[in-house]
Amino acid sequence: MKILVVDDEPDVRLLFEQRFRREIRSGEFAFSFAYSGEEALTFLREHPSEVVLILSDINMPGMSGLELLRHVKQDPLPPPPPLVMMLTAYGDTETHNQAMRLGANDFLVKPVDFAALKTKLHAIATA
Amino acid sequence: MKQAVLDWKHLYNWNLLAATGLALVLAFLLRSLLDRPRYMPRARTWLLLLWVPAVVGFGVTAALHYQNSLLDDWYILFVFGVAAAVLWPVRHYRPAAIMLWALVIPALYRAVVIGQAVLDYQFVAPLAGYFKSLARLNVFWFGIITGLAFYQKKTLAKENAQRAEEEQQRRQAAARNAALERLVATRTAALTQQASELQTALAELRATQQQLIQREKMASLGELTAGIAHEIQNPLNFVNNFADVSAELVDELVAEQTNPTPDAGLEDELLSDLRHNLHKINQHGQRAASIVRGMLAHSRQSTGERQPTDLNALADEYLRLAYHGLRAKDKSFNATLDTDFAALLPLVPAVSGDVGRVLLNLFTNAFYAVQQRQQAAGPGYAPTVQVRTRRVGEEVEICIRDNGMGIPEAVRSKIFQPFFTTKPSGEGTGLGLSLAHDIVVQGHGGTLAVTSQEGEFTEFIVRLPFRGAVG
Numbered sequence: 057m058k059i060l061v062v063d064d065e066p067d068v069r070l071l072f073e074q075r076f077r078r079e080i081r082s083g084e085f086a087f088s089f090a091y092s093g094e095e096a097l098t099f100l101r102e103h104p105s106e107v108v109l110i111l112s113d114i115n116m117p118g119m120s121g122l123e124l125l126r127h128v129k130q131d132p133l134p135p136p137p138p139l140v141m142m143l144t145a146y147g148d149t150e151t152h153n154q155a156m157r158l159g160a161n162d163f164l165v166k167p168v169d170f171a172a173l174k175t176k177l178h179a180i181a182t183a
Numbered sequence: 184m185k186q187a188v189l190d191w192k193h194l195y196n197w198n199l200l201a202a203t204g205l206a207l208v209l210a211f212l213l214r215s216l217l218d219r220p221r222y223m224p225r226a227r228t229w230l231l232l233l234w235v236p237a238v239v240g241f242g243v244t245a246a247l248h249y250q251n252s253l254l255d256d257w258y259i260l261f262v263f264g265v266a267a268a269v270l271w272p273v274r275h276y277r278p279a280a281i282m283l284w285a286l287v288i289p290a291l292y293r294a295v296v297i298g299q300a301v302l303d304y305q306f307v308a309p310l311a312g313y314f315k316s317l318a319r320l321n322v323f324w325f326g327i328i329t330g331l332a333f334y335q336k337k338t339l340a341k342e343n344a345q346r347a348e349e350e351q352q353r354r355q356a357a358a359r360n361a362a363l364e365r366l367v368a369t370r371t372a373a374l375t376q377q378a379s380e381l382q383t384a385l386a387e388l389r390a391t392q393q394q395l396i397q398r399e400k401m402a403s404l405g406e407l408t409a410g411i412a413h414e415i416q417n418p419l420n421f422v423n424n425f426a427d428v429s430a431e432l433v434d435e436l437v438a439e440q441t442n443p444t445p446d447a448g449l450e451d452e453l454l455s456d457l458r459h460n461l462h463k464i465n466q467h468g469q470r471a472a473s474i475v476r477g478m479l480a481h482s483r484q485s486t487g488e489r490q491p492t493d494l495n496a497l498a499d500e501y502l503r504l505a506y507h508g509l510r511a512k513d514k515s516f517n518a519t520l521d522t523d524f525a526a527l528l529p530l531v532p533a534v535s536g537d538v539g540r541v542l543l544n545l546f547t548n549a550f551y552a553v554q555q556r557q558q559a560a561g562p563g564y565a566p567t568v569q570v571r572t573r574r575v576g577e578e579v580e581i582c583i584r585d586n587g588m589g590i591p592e593a594v595r596s597k598i599f600q601p602f603f604t605t606k607p608s609g610e611g612t613g614l615g616l617s618l619a620h621d622i623v624v625q626g627h628g629g630t631l632a633v634t635s636q637e638g639e640f641t642e643f644i645v646r647l648p649f650r651g652a653v654g
Contacts, residue, residue, distance in 0.1 A: 065421075067463060070459070071421070071425065074431075074432070074460070075424070075428055115507075116517075117519060117520045118519050119517075145413055145417070146511070166416070166420055167416075167419075167423060167424070168420075168424070170427070
């Protein structure tokens with residue numbers, strides 16, 4: 057399962073690669089990384105129909121995670137449409153509702169509970 | 184009858200009585216000459232009694248039927264003597280001295296007349312004639328000298344009057360001076376009082392100003408709290424995550440060591456990752472610490488000491504703080520941060536906490552401006568805040584530009600005034616830009632300029648000298 061992680065913090069890559077080292081080694085998950093919303097959209101266009109799940113931060117300079125979400129849900133991207141999971145430090149209800157309105161499939165609050173995230177990802181992968 | 188008339192004429196000393204007229208004339212002349220209280224001899228009153236001896240003499244001689252034609256000459260000589268005695272004590276008074284001279288010749292004449300009669304001498308023929316004419320002459324003498332005395336008296340009186348007037352004027356001038364001096368003293372006292380009151384007021388104002396500056400710092404810190412929390416939360420998350428994942432790696436490494444067929448490559452990889460993670464933990468820990476340091480520096484009372492400061496780092500730090508500060512309040516807000524930091528920027532001697540506050544204020548304003556425009560403009564508008572640093576001659580320039588609402592021309596001249604704010608009441612202290620201006624211009628010898636186009640952009644340009652201005 058191909059997962060695109062979008063976050064403006066470059067160290068997120070290192071973290072995910074280590075947290076999911078076993079899954080990556082076993083080939084269960086494959087991670088790609090983008091450091092902004094714009095970069096993520098470019099990646100999606102250049103790698104059509106690859107990404108199953110997008111894990112995106114909301115607060116990023118330039119295009120925010122919510123805008124990326126809107127693009128993903130509304131732009132005519134090649135099928136199948138990827139699932140989008142929002143990750144944010146600001147877990148207020150307003151942001152949550154907004155993300156849900158825009159069609160987010162899940163909403164996680166930072167700091168990320170990697171055990172819970174792993175369970176969710178496994179669930180999606182085996183679904 | 185005829186005999187009676189003759190007797191009446193010859194038996195009494197009528198000439199003595201007649202001489203009282205002369206005595207009275209002289210008395211009145213002297214009295215009027217000596218009418219000044221200052222030159223009035225005590226004997227002046229005697230003059231009014233000069234007629235008494237003549238009348239008494241006349242009465243006595245008449246009763247005794249004694250007849251002497253020299254009696255009037257004696258009497259007149261006596262009158263002259265009294266007059267001289269009256270004048271003598273006041274001889275320092277010029278008219279009196281002159282009057283004495285007026286008496287000398289007639290007195291001498293009378294004395295000679297009396298001498299001749301008593302001793303029965305006669306002048307020889309030509310001298311007798313001269314002596315007779317002297318009788319007339321001494322009347323003239325007396326008249327002229329008396330006139331002179333009165334003239335002198337008048338002159339002296341005039342001089343005295345003038346002197347008195349001058350004295351009067353001097354006294355008035357002295358009085359005026361005294362009054363002026365009293366006035367000056369009063370005014371000086373009042374001014375001293377005012378000065379000390381002003382001094383007190385100034386001290387109070389200074390204290391108030393310090394409090395206001397502190398309050399403004401705290402207000403801006405309050406705005407930033409959420410941003411700072413976010414900025415600290417991020418590195419802390421990394422610290423926690425890398426620590427957790429490192430624990431997993433250690434477990435894995437232990438498991439690998441107990442593995443009967445250890446994979447040497449995997450062990451090396453795990454160790455390398457561990458080392459890497461420890462570095463990351465340290466790095467993010469430092470990041471959080473530096474943010475806390477910055478926050479403390481911001482809230483601390485400035486020590487005013489300038490240290491070589493990297494304005495690029497300072498600008499970057501406060502840009503992020505300001506951005507996240509606003510984001511914490513308005514979740515939907517998003518802006519493009521466009522930074523263009525000049526490489527090899529000289530270090531600037533600066534109070535970093537103070538300059539940080541200036542930058543924070545300018546960034547906060549920039550974000551506020553783009554946020555306002557975004558709310559008005561809606562989608563299609565890309566809020567952008569640009570920061571550019573560069574070296575310009577002997578100065579480092581920090582340019583902060585936003586494509587927000589812009590500042591209307593009318594407002595632009597007032598933005599550096601204390602307590603001027605366009606924000607709704609309660610949102611701004613109105614001190615931010617005023618303090619920023621003070622910090623840049625007075626604190627660092629720099630300049631703070633603004634250019635703006637309403638509805639297009641606002642650009643604040645801070646210039647700080649990196650050389651020479653340290654004082």
